[in-house]
Amino acid sequence: MKLNKEENFSEWFDTVLRESGLYDYGRYPVKGMGVWPPFGFKLRKLVLNIIRDLLDSTGHEEVLFPVLIPKTLLEKESEHIRGFEGEVFWVTKGGHEDLDVPLALRPTSETAISYMESFWISSYKQLPMKLYQIVPVYRYETKATRPLIRLREVSTFKEAHTAHESFEGADSQCAEAIEIYKKVFDRLGIPYMISQRPPWDKFAGALYTVAFDTVMPDGRVLQIGTVHHLGQNFSVPFEVRFHTEDGDKDYVWQTSYGLSDRVIASLVAVHGDERGLVLPPEVAPVQVVIVPIPQKEEEQQRKVLEEAKRVEEELKARGWRTVLDDRDELTPGAKYYEWELKGVPFRIEIGKKEVEGDELTVARRDLKKRVKVKKGEIHQRLKEMSDDMLNNMRERAWSFMKSRIKRVRSLEEAKELVEKRYVVELPWCGSKECGLRVDEEVGRVLGVPLDEDAEAKGERCAVCGREAKWWIRVAKTY
Numbered sequence: 001m002k003l004n005k006e007e008n009f010s011e012w013f014d015t016v017l018r019e020s021g022l023y024d025y026g027r028y029p030v031k032g033m034g035v036w037p038p039f040g041f042k043l044r045k046l047v048l049n050i051i052r053d054l055l056d057s058t059g060h061e062e063v064l065f066p067v068l069i070p071k072t073l074l075e076k077e078s079e080h081i082r083g084f085e086g087e088v089f090w091v092t093k094g095g096h097e098d099l100d101v102p103l104a105l106r107p108t109s110e111t112a113i114s115y116m117e118s119f120w121i122s123s124y125k126q127l128p129m130k131l132y133q134i135v136p137v138y139r140y141e142t143k144a145t146r147p148l149i150r151l152r153e154v155s156t157f158k159e160a161h162t163a164h165e166s167f168e169g170a171d172s173q174c175a176e177a178i179e180i181y182k183k184v185f186d187r188l189g190i191p192y193m194i195s196q197r198p199p200w201d202k203f204a205g206a207l208y209t210v211a212f213d214t215v216m217p218d219g220r221v222l223q224i225g226t227v228h229h230l231g232q233n234f235s236v237p238f239e240v241r242f243h244t245e246d247g248d249k250d251y252v253w254q255t256s257y258g259l260s261d262r263v264i265a266s267l268v269a270v271h272g273d274e275r276g277l278v279l280p281p282e283v284a285p286v287q288v289v290i291v292p293i294p295q296k297e298e299e300q301q302r303k304v305l306e307e308a309k310r311v312e313e314e315l316k317a318r319g320w321r322t323v324l325d326d327r328d329e330l331t332p333g334a335k336y337y338e339w340e341l342k343g344v345p346f347r348i349e350i351g352k353k354e355v356e357g358d359e360l361t362v363a364r365r366d367l368k369k370r371v372k373v374k375k376g377e378i379h380q381r382l383k384e385m386s387d388d389m390l391n392n393m394r395e396r397a398w399s400f401m402k403s404r405i406k407r408v409r410s411l412e413e414a415k416e417l418v419e420k421r422y423v424v425e426l427p428w429c430g431s432k433e434c435g436l437r438v439d440e441e442v443g444r445v446l447g448v449p450l451d452e453d454a455e456a457k458g459e460r461c462a463v464c465g466r467e468a469k470w471w472i473r474v475a476k477t478y
């Protein structure tokens, strides 16, 4: 495959997802819904291991709620239902019967979880309650659907929902969630911008929304995670009340934060190259592929296969996800192509030299270079190279993203750069009308940066010329 992800990102992306066996999209006969084949399912499980690891080690408990939410519940928080009503799949019949109350396929689960918390929570001693589930959610997206990026069945949706005694408690939980997300993306080498969404673009029912965005190879920005402070917007209508420490009663203060298949979409997009996937070892379904080099002489051939088997067994015994590709119907070159497409971090080539000498030849997928490794050190060296590979992939991805962000001071410059798919930072007075003007004329306002000094001291608003308060990020988005 000689597709270049910068020239034609969406064709590269769709082709690599399908040809690598990661995600089968576009053939299942429901729009916006794809299939996880065995290879992709393993990658997905390894990515979810990281997310579960980080949530479980910070006091979150995994739960599972029904997929169907009665209309009566979904409507209880007015802003929430207004925000989602155009996106909900409804179940209205059971067998031959019409249902008296239409049931929504959950678009997200604040209403279902708050409803049950009104039974579960009664005392401050139970707070903070930090729950999460990893489930498919359903959104009748009307914008163009795309594999992993914009689905109608968001098959890998991690939604966390927490309840606290106070506004501050929920506020610091949002800060913890942001730290957890930074760790998730850092362990995957995915670069991110962190911005507070403008008030006109926060999650339906939230007091504020903080978003993680990344820059895709085509320069467009993808929102890859969000953290919401929900205040008491759900606990009041759902009567989630608790006895406070000083004997009073109050409604809990809540947050919710979500990740989806877009984590995998950005993993594929930011690291992939013209040969296909490039995967960090921690989430690579196959970490090491061993390719024996065919020998003309029978005895040599036997020795090569024997050494290949020995290395395979040694690595498997040390916990490496290893494949010995001894298919004799394929040339080594054809094998290299296939396993590079699948993003296998290390390839060990075993021929005559490796049998006779005490070194192995290891090809690194990220550098597309070969290194010699002493047989006795292979495990240690693979561990070191795994760390080095993730750092190298992370650094390259971050420097690409940073190269796509420019600070300018005029709308004209901003329009020009956004047209060229840059992310621009503009001085803003903080007024809604100026913000909406930018949204209309330049591009999607991502919001005020939280990951850098966003105060626009001494600057003039790019729209009205008054004193600016903040820099805001603007970009073309998915």
Ligand SMILES: Nc1ncnc2c1ncn2[C@@H]1O[C@H](COS(=O)(=O)NC(=O)[C@@H](N)CS)[C@@H](O)[C@H]1O
Pocket (backbone or CB within 6 Å): 107, 108, 109, 110, 139, 141, 148, 149, 150, 151, 152, 154, 158, 159, 160, 203, 223, 224, 225, 226, 228, 256, 257, 258, 259, 260, 261, 262
């Ligand atoms: N149609 C979609 N396809 C793939 N990912 C999506 C889709 N819609 C949203 N997402 C991802 O899911 C994340 C969380 O969605 S959300 O609407 O922003 N937030 C919530 O639903 C909150 N209840 C937190 S779980 C988003 O940041 C985005 O990365």
